[in-house]
Amino acid sequence: MEEFFNLRTVKWRSGKVLMIDQTRLPGRLRYVKCRTAREVAQAIRRMVVRGAPAIGVAAAMGLALVAYRSKAETKRQILKEMESASKMLGVTRPTAVNLTWALSAIIETARRSGEDPEAVRKAVIEKAVQMAEDDFQANLKIGEYGASLIADGDTVLTHCNAGALATVGYGTALAPIRTSLKQGKSVKVIATETRPRLQGARLTAFELSRDRIPVKVITDGMVGYVMSRGLVQKVIVGADRIVRDGVFNKIGTYTIAIAARHHRIPFYVAAPTSTFDSFNLSEGVRIEERSPSEVTHISGIRVVPRNVGVLNPSFDFTPINLVDAIVSEKGVLNHPTRESVMQFVQKV
Numbered sequence: 001m002e003e004f005f006n007l008r009t010v011k012w013r014s015g016k017v018l019m020i021d022q023t024r025l026p027g028r029l030r031y032v033k034c035r036t037a038r039e040v041a042q043a044i045r046r047m048v049v050r051g052a053p054a055i056g057v058a059a060a061m062g063l064a065l066v067a068y069r070s071k072a073e074t075k076r077q078i079l080k081e082m083e084s085a086s087k088m089l090g091v092t093r094p095t096a097v098n099l100t101w102a103l104s105a106i107i108e109t110a111r112r113s114g115e116d117p118e119a120v121r122k123a124v125i126e127k128a129v130q131m132a133e134d135d136f137q138a139n140l141k142i143g144e145y146g147a148s149l150i151a152d153g154d155t156v157l158t159h160c161n162a163g164a165l166a167t168v169g170y171g172t173a174l175a176p177i178r179t180s181l182k183q184g185k186s187v188k189v190i191a192t193e194t195r196p197r198l199q200g201a202r203l204t205a206f207e208l209s210r211d212r213i214p215v216k217v218i219t220d221g222m223v224g225y226v227m228s229r230g231l232v233q234k235v236i237v238g239a240d241r242i243v244r245d246g247v248f249n250k251i252g253t254y255t256i257a258i259a260a261r262h263h264r265i266p267f268y269v270a271a272p273t274s275t276f277d278s279f280n281l282s283e284g285v286r287i288e289e290r291s292p293s294e295v296t297h298i299s300g301i302r303v304v305p306r307n308v309g310v311l312n313p314s315f316d317f318t319p320i321n322l323v324d325a326i327v328s329e330k331g332v333l334n335h336p337t338r339e340s341v342m343q344f345v346q347k348v
Helices: 037-045 052-069 075-090 097-112 117-147 175-182 199-210 220-228 253-262 338-347
Strands: 010-013 016-020 031-034 155-158 188-192 215-218 234-237 241-243 246-250 267-270 315-319 325-328 331-334
Touching: 010 052, 010 117, 016 052, 031 037, 037 052, 037 075, 052 075, 052 097, 052 117, 075 097, 075 117, 097 117, 117 175, 117 267, 117 325, 117 331, 155 220, 188 199, 188 220, 199 215, 215 220, 220 253, 234 253, 246 253, 253 267, 253 315, 325 338, 331 338
Parallel strands: 155 188, 155 234, 188 215, 234 267, 267 325
Antiparallel strands: 010 016, 016 031, 241 246, 246 315, 325 331
């Protein structure tokens, strides 16, 4: 059986963007094809593709589709088309910083290319494809650095899905676990179900079980219980945006961080440097509010009375003082502070 991290969540093939349809998992593993930037935007919005790094690469390839299919005869015209598509793609998921980072990188590549529209097309497509490969290689490095934080025999708790499916491949939070196992360590995983969309139960458990990595799923409300019973030695989560004063990640992360601190369990965040937004503070970040139906319905069945309101923020904020280390492809930042997060990014 092919190891899951050898599959690519998002890839470019002959003028089309292929991505694993994560809304079908764990029942069916299939790729969908996107031929236009609008189709990519719809896939991001519908969470066919999700996870900050994967979203960024998908958006970059969405702009590559614009260049590939453009009939523009001048660089100015093709740039105008790409900038319009960038605005459309940029509003699909407002919290994850990788999205805007990737779009800006592609637009800048187009601006710096030659005046010939064909040169723009070539440069943009090559950049998007390279960004996908860079993401995969960054995740391998995150695995190498993060494995130093995991001991033989550890059980690691993770939240949501920050594995191969959240990236181009290999994963962020799951990368140190994969690498530790390759090093011969015995490591087990506890995955929270991650309500309301169950990314932990559907996606993390799917890819780990597919790779024969020992994993158990718990409800979100069991985190304190398993920690109090000594069933967890480490916590590793991903991130959708790292600002100077903390980390934005899937809703429920903050609660896990508080419980981990109370039980003196190390709490680690794994993310590539493209997730860092170190010039900003948490107060300036918009947290995405998703449809109430994600909470009111389970498998199409309404479980909340019709006259009851719903809160459904997709992310929460974990203050930097609750984070024991941040792992990126550039190394490990232990005991991060506002100042050291800024210095770390400037150094790399």
